[in-house]
Amino acid sequence: MFKKQLTLFACVLALLIITLGSCKSKYEKLKASNDYAKKYQEAIKYYNKQEYEKALGLFDVLVERYRGRSAAEDLFYYYAFTNYKLKDYTSARFHFKTFADTYPSSPRAEECRFFSAYCYYLDSPTYSLDQENTLKAIETLQLFINLYPKSDRVTEASKLIQNLRDKLEQKAYENAKLYLTISDYQSAVIAFNNVLRDYPDTKYGEEIEYLTIKAQYEYANHSFETKQVERFEQAITYADQFNDKFPKSKYGHEATTLKKDSQTGIVDANRVLAEDMANNKLAKKLAARKDTLKTQPPSEKNQDQKIPY
Secondary structure, eight states, X not given: OHHHHHHHHHHHHHHHHHHHHHHHHHHHHHHHSSOHHHHHXXXXXXXXXXXXXXXXXXXXXXXXXXXXXXXXXXXXXXXXHHHHHTTOHHHHHHHHHHHHHHOTTSTTHHHHHHXXXXXXXXXXXXXXXXXXXHHHHHHHHHHHHHHOTTOTTHHHHHHHHHHHHHXXXXXXXHHHHHHHHTTOHHHHHHHHHHHHHHOTTXXXXXXXXXXXXXXXXXXXXXXXXXXXXXXXXXXXXXXXXXXHHOTTOTTHHHHHHHHHHHHHHHHHHHHHHHHHHHHHHHHHHHHXXXXXXXXXXXXXXXXXXXXXX
């Protein structure tokens, strides 16, 4: 009984292998054949059955063959979307753009132009990485809006642009904070101000303005006394602007403390500068007295003589 079951299982397995092998062989034979019309029909069938890998294999063979023909428009459309379905967004955006540029009057041109930009959007990385694709996505989405201002996709394109700008905003904010973390205080102040300039409605605005005070204070505190007064004064200006703008801020106490510390810093810096000035005057006075001596001891005169070489 067991032998019969084992024999039956072996037969079924062999039949399955033969069937799968014949299917693969049939596909490969089609791919290698010169029956391009058949390839086209089967490629569309594979696409509609969501067998995108097989569809792409046939489309790759067909695109050059059909270039310039009347059937090429449909072919390139399916070809672009096949790459898109396989999540090869780099290839897909190229083929979508090529379609839109090649067939600008086609009813599908608008759709392909949008998806070309959308592929850049999908390839936009997390905010901490290089944002070249993010910038390119914003550019191409804005181009789509400009070309098709009445399109039903304009609202969606605008939302996508805002998402991308939020990402750039977060990157700028995090980069500015990083300068503060690594104690590059001057760069931190500049970076924080740049964020506020580039993103005036940023959700990080209150925190950024507080951190600007902190960075400016630290910049002044780590400066030579000759530069401290003007830099502490700038910190006080930032603190006053912050308290006027955010009178109930959770950072209010810290901002006020930094202002008081800056005022103390100015007093200390002025005291040190005054002491240095007094010491310099005394040194100059002593030097002047030495220079006006009428005579020098004979031993010093001899020492002052230079030996000619």
